[in-house]
Amino acid sequence: MKEKFCPKCGKKTDLLFDGLCEECLSEDANRVDIPRKVEVKVCRICGKKMRNEWKEENIEDTVKKSLEEERGLKKVEVVSDEDGSMEVEASMSVEGVTIEDSETVDVVEKKTVCENCKKASVGYFEAVVQIRFQDERAGEVLDTCRKIINSRSKGKPTVSKIEERKGGLDLYISSNSDAKYIARKLADRYRSERKNSKTLRGLVDGHKSYRSTYLIRILENGK
Ligand SMILES: [Zn+2]
Ligand SMILES: [Zn+2]
Structure with a gap:
């Protein structure tokens, strides 16, 4: 079997994952695409959040679920939430290797009025x-x-x-x-x-x- 080397750390390895050894890939946190800013539409009358449709949920869940659904991130957790800024941990899987990352995400609330409230109001x-x-x-x-x-x-x-x-x-x-x-x-x-x-x-x-x-x-x- 032809010997392979990880181009990043130089380690000899039989298996390369997306061009890197398992360890280097799992440390390549840049691949986990947690955005720096997330906008959430919030109904200023009933407080519902827009995620595909208007939902009654807290804003942490909206951020968590939209990152999972729209960015393909896994195990998204909001670790802390202060003044519109959330500390988010997430992981993703590349060729079966799990990569973890954490990032501070600015959460911008866009106040609007949901369809129901528009009708009711x-x-x-x-x-x-x-x-x-x-x-x-x-x-x-x-x-x-x-x-x-x-x-x-x-x-x-x-x-x-x-x-x-x-x-x-x-x-x-x-x-x-x-x-x-x-x-x-x-x-x-x-x-x-x-x-x-x-x-x-x-x-x-x-x-x-x-x-x-x-x-x-x-x-x-x-x-
Ligand atoms: Zn390596
Ligand atoms: Zn509403």
């Missing part, structure tokens, strides 16, 4: 943008609002309802940060007075939940 809103102006400008102001809503770069803001009323428009927005964005853009666009207020809506998961109101009063001739 027609009318759900965190903030109201109240725009007040002279009635004859209604068409033009509504047009500006639509442009602002469409210009939001990361997806369109979730506007649950637009109400036209005497002397103005009320926009019901399901995300407070989107409402803030719209209010700021309107204030950039029109000479106006602004007033923000908050009312306590109740407790959500033990935290106080507020509903914000952004009032923008467009001044007469406030082009």
